[in-house]
Amino acid sequence: MHISEGVLSIPVLAAGAAITVAGLAIGIRKVPPRKLPKVALLTAAFFVASLVHVPIGPSNAHLVLNGLLGVLLGWAAFPAIFIGLVLQAVLFQFGGLTTLGVNTANMAIPGVVFGLIARRFLSLKMPTFSAIVAGLAGGMSILGSGLLVAISLGLSGDSFSLVSRLIFTAHLPIALVEAFITGFSIRFLLRVRPEMVGCTSPLRREESAKKTLNAALVALVAFLMIVPQGVQAHRVNLFAWFDGENIVGRAYYSNGRPAIEAALKVKKEGFRESFRLKTDKEGRFSFTPKGPGNYELVLEAGQGHMAKAYVQVKFNETLKTGKGSNTTQGEADAKGSFYEEKERPFKKDSVIKGVPGSIKKCQDMEKTLDRLLIRRLEPIRRELEALAVSQNKVTLRDVISGVGYILGIVGIWAYLLSRREK
C-alpha cells in the first residue's frame, strides 16, 4: 500500500504531490470549524482502524478503509488520509515526506470517488442494498488504489513492472476483506446512527431516481478515468514481414519500448535446424530468408518473455533467381533493415531502352519497381507499426478481471444476504 521513499521517479512524485495539493484544497473547504472536531475524531478512528489486523487465511492484513472513509467523509477524506499518513510518518516512520503526495493521492482518489458514488445510493429503506453498494465501494477503493500504486511504480521505470503486478495482485484479497468490512460497517451505521451516513430521512422516489442517474454518470466517468490507465504489462510483441528480399521487423515491449538485443530464433517450416540473430538498438532486425516457405520467428527477450510471428516468403520468379544463390543461413545481419542497405545501381537506360518483349529488361524493371514500391510504402508501414505498438500499450485484462472478481464475490454475498432477509 505504501510506496517507500526513493523508489518513484521525480515526475511521478511531483504529479502525486500536485494531485494531493489540489485534493487537500477541495477537502479543506468541506471542513468548516463546526465539523472539524468530528472529522479529526474520525481521522483518529481510521488511524486506529488501520492498526487492526484482520485474518485472511493463514496470514493477516491491516485495514485501510479508504472506501469507508470516502463514504463517511466525502471530500474531507483527502485531508483525513493525508493527516493519517503524516502521523504515521512522524510517529512510526512509515515512509517520509517525499512520497506523502503520491501515497495520499493513491489512497484518497479511489476512496473519494467511490465513496461519493456510493453515498448517492445509500438509503434507510434499503439497508441491504446500501450495504452492498458500500461494500462495492470499499472493495473498488482498494482495487483502485492498488491500481494507482501499480501505475505509479510502472511509470517510474520498466524495472518495476513485475513488482507493480505483484503488488496489484496482493491487493485482491485485501479488497475482498475491505468490501465485507465496509459493507457491514455501513449496515451497522445505518441501523445505529443513520445521520452519520447522511441518511436522516428516506428519499422520495423521483428524487432517488434522479440521484441514481447522477450516480451512474459519475460512475461511468470515474470508470473511464481509471480503467484506461492499465497496469503496465511487460509483454513483448513481434512484428515481422517479408519485403520481397528480406524478412524485416521490429520487436517491442507492450509499453512501446523496443526490445534491444533480444535473441531471435528463426526456423523454416519443414527444416529442423534454426539460426539465431539479435535485434538492434531500435529493436529492429532484418535477414535474408533461404528460399520460399513459411518461417517461424521466436523472440526471446529474457525473463521468459516470448513472442512468435509467422512470415510467409513467396519469391517472384525473378527475385528468386536474382537472390537465391547468395543467401546462406549465417548471413543474417542485424545491423539495420533493408532501408539502410546500399542501393543497387539504378539502370535508367534499361527502362528507356527496354524492349517490351525482352524478358531480361522486364525482370529488371520489375525488380526496380519492387524496390521503389517498398521505399514508397516504408513510411506507411512504419506508421502502421506505430499504430500496432500504441494499440498494444494498454492491457485491460488485469483491470477487468479484478473488477469482475469483486463484482462476482459481492454478487454471491448479495444473494446470501437477500436469502437471509426473506
Added chain:
Amino acid sequence: MTCEHMAQGKSLLHRADPRVKIMVAILLSLEVVFLSSLISLFLALVSAAFMLFSTRIDTRLLLKRLLVVNVFVVLLWLIIPFSTPGPALFTLGPFTLTSTGLLLCLVITLKCNAIVMFNMSLLSTSTVFALAHALDHLKVPSVLVQLFFFSWRYLHVLEEEYMRIKRAAVLRGFRPGTNLFTYRTYANILGTLFVRSYDRGQRVYWAMVCRGFDGTFWLLQHFRLRGTDFLLMSFTALLSTSLLFIQWRS
C-alpha cells in the same frame, strides 16, 4: 501504542527549533530524491546516520523502525535485479541477474534509508504539539494543522476505546478467523468505534464552543532561533551543497 518515544531527549536536535527542522527535513528529503550518484548518496546516508546517532535515541528502537521500513526494500531486492533489462551478470535457470538492476536496488536502498533517517532525526525528535505549532507558524492552512493536532490528541483515547470494545468481544468468546462472522464482528466493532468518536467529536465541539472556539488555532508556543538552529542550518547548507557538488562532478 508507542508514540513520541523518539521525542524524548535532550540532544541538540531535540532542542532545535521545529520550524527549522521541518524546513531542513523537506529540503534534504527532496535533495536526496534528486541525487543519482552513488558517492553522494553514500554521503547522504552517512550524514543521516550521523544525525540520527547524535540524537542518542535508543538504538534498538531505531533499528526496529528501520527494519520495518526496509521490508519493502527487501522485496525490491528479490525482484528488481531479475526483472530489469540490462547486461547479465549471471543466469540461473530462467532468472537473469543484471547489473543495472542491482545498481537500481542499491540506489533505492540508499535513498530510502537516508530519507527515513533524516525524517527520524528531524521530525520524530519533536513532539506533535511542537510540530503543529511550527506548521502553523510556517503558514500551513489552519484546518490541516488543527486536524493534525486534534487527530493526534484523540488517537490514544480512541485506541483505548477500541481495546475496550475488543476486550469485551474477546471476553464473550470472540475468536478471529477467516469467515464472514469475523468480518461482521470487526465491522461492528469499528462501527461502534466510529459512532463513539462521532459523538465524542460532537461533545468536544460543544465544549470548545463553550470556551469560545471560532475556528482559530491559538498559538501557545512561540519559537525563537537560537545558536543550535544556526548550527543546524549551516550544517544543512554545507551538506546540501556538497551533495549537489558531488552529484554535479560525477
